[in-house]
Amino acid sequence: MAISDIKEYAHLSSAEIEALRDELDSIRREITASLGAADAAYIRRTIAFQRVLDTAARLLIFGSRTAAGWLLGATALAAAKSIENMEIGHNVSHGQWDWMNDPEIHSSNWEWDMVGLSSQWRYSHNxxxxVFNNVVGMDDDLGFGVIRITRDQPWQPNHLLQPLRNLLLAATFEWGIALHGLHSETARTHSDAERTSPARSLIGKIARQTGKDYLLFPAMSGPRWRQTLKANIVANALRNGWAYMVIFCGHFPDGAEKFTLAELEHEKRAEWYLRQMLGTANFRAGKVMAFMSGNLCYQIEHHLFPDLPSNRYAEISTKVRAVCEKHDLPYTTGSLAKQYLLVLRTVHKLALPDRFLIATSDDAPETASELRFRPAGDQPVGAARIGLRTALRTRHVTPRGIHPFTRGDRHG
Incomplete structure (x- = not known):
């Protein structure tokens, strides 16, 4: 099933994993030491740009008398909401800009423009x-409680509906995140009173957010309130769909591995780093798409260094790739379309009972463990030692039954 011995799966010794940690710690120190005025200017420009775009979009929606103008305004508003949600809200809430000591751009103060509460999200997400990325039974984001994303999650009859659930989650992603945050918050409480407080706080945020989007702004538009209301609905739906796609493509395509609770028993910082590298995936993006995704096209780098500023992830990615090359580890990435198609394949395939699936539970594209390399071990007798990336590549090109110690290449 899921990975319970990450050293065996990664084809690395304890000493090699410690060396990996030293290299990644060095990257962190280098980036942290170089943070300064240019980075602070970046986030301030981003916030200013987002607010200007939001205002311009709303004015266009209000002033346009054509369908094309309205559509352009609604699309611009969706872009503004996406930037606020991902490049600003998500990253500020991770503490990426706390080093600036600016109270406006601080993780403890930022409240984002969606129905979920930032404070509840910070616990469920951060x-x-x-901390427990892709650990079955600990990471509540593993399918968000509604999608079976690994065979380690027992099949139930209601999973037959998950293709429809997936579409509904995409369209209403902000609501899913809000309820997800509430679930995590109430799960750590011990009394009814403690559980009631987070629910009341969320209800208050929902009232404020929906009142702003669906009452205040339409009312301010006077006779054109219908156009404004429809634009807000469309913009929120587009933002939800984009955020859903970015998050799913970073966590659930082939190559984003899952782990058992046993892996946590003796986990140190070095193994934690390795789990983040193996449990996430990137997608290729130019500067505009990277910006619109909150730089979460670099999900591997984000999980290694979640509190480093997102504008540095492109730079960090070249260093992380070099580390992967050195240790013969896969660097899981691909086009956005490819990654999303792999996600959709998993969502639809795992809607079915296991008896209808062909690959084993230790050697399937979406579910793997160190047992996929047994009993042959790291290499055949007399061969030079190989790493995980080489093992995965060789298994892909070699017919099964000849070299059971290898599997398909997910690099690039």
Whole structure:
């Protein structure tokens, strides 16, 4: 099933994993030492640009008398909401800009423009997800409680509906995140009173957010309130769909591995780094798409260094790739379309009971463990030692039954 011995799966010794940690720590120190005025100017420009774009979009929606103008305004508003949600809200809430000591751009103060509460999200995401990334039974983001994304999650009859659930989650992603955050927040409480407080806080945020989007702005538009209301609905739906796609493509395509609770028992910082590298995936993006995704096209780098500023992830990625090359580890990436198609394949395939699936539970594209390399071990007798990336590549090109110690290449 999921990986329970990451050293065996990664074809690395304890000493090699410690060396990997030293190299990644060195990257962190280098980037942290270089943070300064240019980075601070970047986030301030981004916030200013987002606010100007939001205002311009709303004016265009209000002033346009054509369908094309309205559509352009709604699309611009969706872009502004996406930037606020991902490049600003998500990253500020990770503490990426706390080093500036600017109270406006601080993780403890930022409240983003969606129905979920930032404070509840920070616990469910920054702690439950990032610390325990893709650990079955600990990471609540693994399918968000509604999608079976690994065979380690037992099949139930309601999973037959998950293709429809997937579409609904994409369209209403902000609501899913809000309820997800509430679930994580209430799960750590011990009394009814403690559980009631987070629910009341979320209800208050929902009232404020929906009141702003669906009452205040339409009312301010006077006779054109219908156009404004429809534009807000469309913009929120587009933002939700884009955020869903970015998040799913970073966590659920082939190559984003899953782990058992046993892996946590003796996990140190070195193994944690390795789990983040093996449990996430990137997608290729130019500067505009990277910006619109909150630079989460670099999900591997984000999980290694979640509190480093997102504008540095492109730079960091070249260094992380070099580390992967050195240790013969896969660097899982691909086009956005490819990664999303792999996600969709998993969502639809795992809607079915396991008896209808062909690959084993230790050697399937979406579910793997160190057992996929047994009993042959790291290499055949007399061969030079190989690493994980080479093992995966060789298994892909070699017919099964000849060299059971290898599998398909996910590099690039």
């Amino acid at each position: 702690y439950r997800h990032h």
